[in-house]
Amino acid sequence: xxSGAAAGFALAAGSMLDARGARAAQMTFAVMHSDxxxxxxxxxxxxxxxxxxxxxxxxxxxxxxxxxxxxxxxAGCKQDAFSSTTKFESHTGWPSFWAPIAKTAVATxxxxxxxxxxxxxxxxxxxxxxGHVFDDGPKPTGLRYCxxxxxxxxxxxxx
Ligand SMILES: [Zn+2]
Numbered sequence: 001x002x003s004g005a006a007a008g009f010a011l012a013a014g015s016m017l018d019a020r021g022a023r024a025a026q027m028t029f030a031v032m033h034s035d036x037x038x039x040x041x042x043x044x045x046x047x048x049x050x051x052x053x054x055x056x057x058x059x060x061x062x063x064x065x066x067x068x069x070x071x072x073x074x075a076g077c078k079q080d081a082f083s084s085t086t087k088f089e090s091h092t093g094w095p096s097f098w099a100p101i102a103k104t105a106v107a108t109x110x111x112x113x114x115x116x117x118x119x120x121x122x123x124x125x126x127x128x129x130x131g132h133v134f135d136d137g138p139k140p141t142g143l144r145y146c147x148x149x150x151x152x153x154x155x156x157x158x159x
Pocket of ligand 1: 074076077078079123124127
């Protein structure tokens with residue numbers, strides 16, 4: 001059996017990844033799995049978003065209505081990504097935050113797909129696609145982290 005890393009790279013290179021996916025596949029993360037392994041660990045929707053940078057349909061995430069105090073974590077590797085203290089109502093249909101829980105929690109990449117110039121947000125631990133960040137958010141940062149609810153899990157914590 002070839003090493004897991006080599007097999008994973010071959011799978012990633014051979015699959016139908018767009019430029020973003022290919023670039024992310026070449027990056028090194030603390031948590032890395034082959035597409036086949038991710039497919040076993042994630043639901044089909046989670047795989048499409050986290051590993052293939054798909055976007056969930058707006059106004060479909062139960063996390064839109066999640067108003068408890070708590071932490072939103074990457075659904076791929078469980079790393080904490082956002083706190084309820086930075087969540088706000090963006091009325092876009094996607095869970096929105098004005099900052100990640102820590103600067104090191106997310107990685108950003110230029111995304112010029114679909115004829116747009118956007119900044120993609122990925123989990124810094126597993127490279128999973130979480131969403132995009134825009135500069136039309138509220139104070140104090142002016143940023144709007146527009147996230148796919150399917151890419152996140154919520155865990156309530158004491159206020
Ligand atoms: Zn992750």
